Structure formats: C-alpha cells, structure tokens
Amino acid sequence: MSAPAAGIDGFRTPRATCLLAPNPSPMTLDGTNTWLVAEPGSSSVVVVDPGPADEEHLDRVRAAAVAGDRRVAKILLTHGHPDHSAGAARLAGLTGAPVQAADPAHRLGPGDPGGLGDGDVVTAAGCELRVVATPGHSGDSVCLLLPADGALFTGDTVLGRGTTVIAGDGNLGDYLRTLCLLRDLAEARGVGLLLPGHGPMLADPLGTLDYYLSHRAERLDQVRSALAAGAKTPAEIVAMIYTDVDPSVWPAAEWSVRAQLDYLAGGEP
Numbered sequence: 001m002s003a004p005a006a007g008i009d010g011f012r013t014p015r016a017t018c019l020l021a022p023n024p025s026p027m028t029l030d031g032t033n034t035w036l037v038a039e040p041g042s043s044s045v046v047v048v049d050p051g052p053a054d055e056e057h058l059d060r061v062r063a064a065a066v067a068g069d070r071r072v073a074k075i076l077l078t079h080g081h082p083d084h085s086a087g088a089a090r091l092a093g094l095t096g097a098p099v100q101a102a103d104p105a106h107r108l109g110p111g112d113p114g115g116l117g118d119g120d121v122v123t124a125a126g127c128e129l130r131v132v133a134t135p136g137h138s139g140d141s142v143c144l145l146l147p148a149d150g151a152l153f154t155g156d157t158v159l160g161r162g163t164t165v166i167a168g169d170g171n172l173g174d175y176l177r178t179l180c181l182l183r184d185l186a187e188a189r190g191v192g193l194l195l196p197g198h199g200p201m202l203a204d205p206l207g208t209l210d211y212y213l214s215h216r217a218e219r220l221d222q223v224r225s226a227l228a229a230g231a232k233t234p235a236e237i238v239a240m241i242y243t244d245v246d247p248s249v250w251p252a253a254e255w256s257v258r259a260q261l262d263y264l265a266g267g268e269p
C-alpha cells in the first residue's frame with residue numbers, strides 16, 4: 001500500500017469540497033472525508049457524511065458550510081457506520097438541517113426528513129444528487145451521483161486506497177452486484193471521478209472498479225485454496241491469505257472472510 005496521499009483535505013471539484021476529519025486509523029485510512037456540495041453562488045450547501053462526533057471537526061464543517069452567509073440545507077449519510085454518522089446529530093443541532101439516510105434509524109427531523117432510496121433525486125443547494133443503492137460493504141450503503149461534476153460519492157463502497165471490507169452487516173453477493181452496477185453506471189453516465197469516504201480521489205473509475213472486481217475474485221480463489229489446504233476458522237484463513245495487509249486490520253479481514261464463506265456456502269459462483 002502506498003503512503004497517505006497529500007491533497008485530500010481541501011480537495012475540490014467545481015461543486016464539492018472535502019474536509020478531512022481527524023480520525024485516521026488502519027480502517028479509516030487518513031480519516032473520514034466529509035463533503036460539502038453546492039452549486040457555486042448557491043445560498044445553501046449539502047453536507048455528505050459529517051464524520052465522527054469530533055467537536056473541532058464539526059465546527060470546522062459548520063464554519064466552512066455557512067461561509068458567505070450560506071445555510072446547510074441537508075445532511076446526507078452514505079451509510080450508518082459511526083465514522084460517517086456519529087457527528088450527524090450534533091451537526092444537525094448546530095445548523096438546523098435535517099439528516100437523510102437510507103436507514104430510518106439514522107434520519108433526523110424536523111418533520112419527515114425522508115430517506116435515500118435507490119433512484120431518489122435529492123435537489124438542494126442548486127445541485128442534483130442521484131441516489132444509487134449500493135449494498136455490500138453494509139446493508140444500508142448508498143452512493144450519490146453528482147452528474148454536474150461527473151462525480152460519484154462512494155462512501156465506503158469504494159475507498160481511495162486499497163480495498164474495502166465487507167462489514168458484519170454487509171454481504172459479498174450484494175457487494176459484487178454493486179461493483180458491476182457501479183461499473184455500468186460509471187460507463188453510462190461518464191463518471192470521471194470517484195469521491196470516496198476515505199483516502200484520495202480516484203480519477204479512473206473504470207480501472208478502479210475493475211481492480212476491485214478482480215481483487216474480490218482473487219480473494220475468493222484464495223479462500224477456496226485455504227479451505228482445501230485444511231484451514232478451519234476465519235482467523236486461520238486470514239492468517240494464510242491476508243499476508244499482504246497490516247495485521248492491525250486482520251480482525252476486520254475476518255468479517256470479509258466470513259462474508260466470503262457465507263457467499264461460497266450459498267453456492268453462488
């Protein structure tokens with residue numbers, strides 16, 4: 001794996017700006033990417049993934065969001081994992097903005113903030129964000145397409161470096177279908193940039209998604225081989241085949257191995 005890339009915090013497209021949260025770890029890479037989205041000149045802004053409940057980060061997000069007399073129109077979550085969502089209620093309190101998420105448990109009023117269902121279009125801050133359901137990393141993961149910038153917010157479905165894990169609430173069959181769907185989407189909609197929830201931006205979406213697909217196929221082959229070689233537990237399989245990743249993420253790799261075992265037991269090819 002390469003060293004942390006510079007240029008994540010403050011990265012911009014015409015309509016999106018990244019604010020990096022100070023929660024780096026082997027799982028969150030450089031930290032969580034919080035995104036501000038607005039049409040230039042708009043009087044409001046959308047926040048995607050407020051990040052962890054870190055007061056300094058949330059204050060920085062709020063200040064950047066309301067600069068130039070803007071207000072926060074909406075807070076959107078790519079999924080409910082705490083490194084993306086734990087700061088949402090606090091940011092909602094600071095800004096008065098509703099929180100929209102695929103999982104009803106993460107939505108926050110006033111009134112009914114609505115969900116983020118597949119095919120929904122969120123229109124706010126002069127921008128259109130199209131919701132794509134992308135289960136796999138977690139059951140509630142969505143990606144958000146920003147057609148005006150040819151960019152796709154990928155949450156943890158695609159990361160800026162390395163590959164993602166299938167979490168305890170994820171599913172490998174779903175994830176493989178999601179990767180194929182995103183590849184089709186990237187091709188059909190001319191997506192030129194992936195804006196991930198962690199790590200640097202990805203300027204070759206098709207190359208990245210092809211790598212993810214081949215990496216998954218390779219891991220499945222390795223799990224099959226480990227089973228054939230007599231590995232019995234997920235931990236044994238991880239120790240045999242995750243020799244190329246930092247042992248600090250082996251516990252998370254066990255989730256992925258469990259997901260692969262479920263997948264293989266389900267008889268999917």
Ligand SMILES: [Zn+2]
Binds near residue numbers: 083084198
């Ligand atoms: Zn994350």
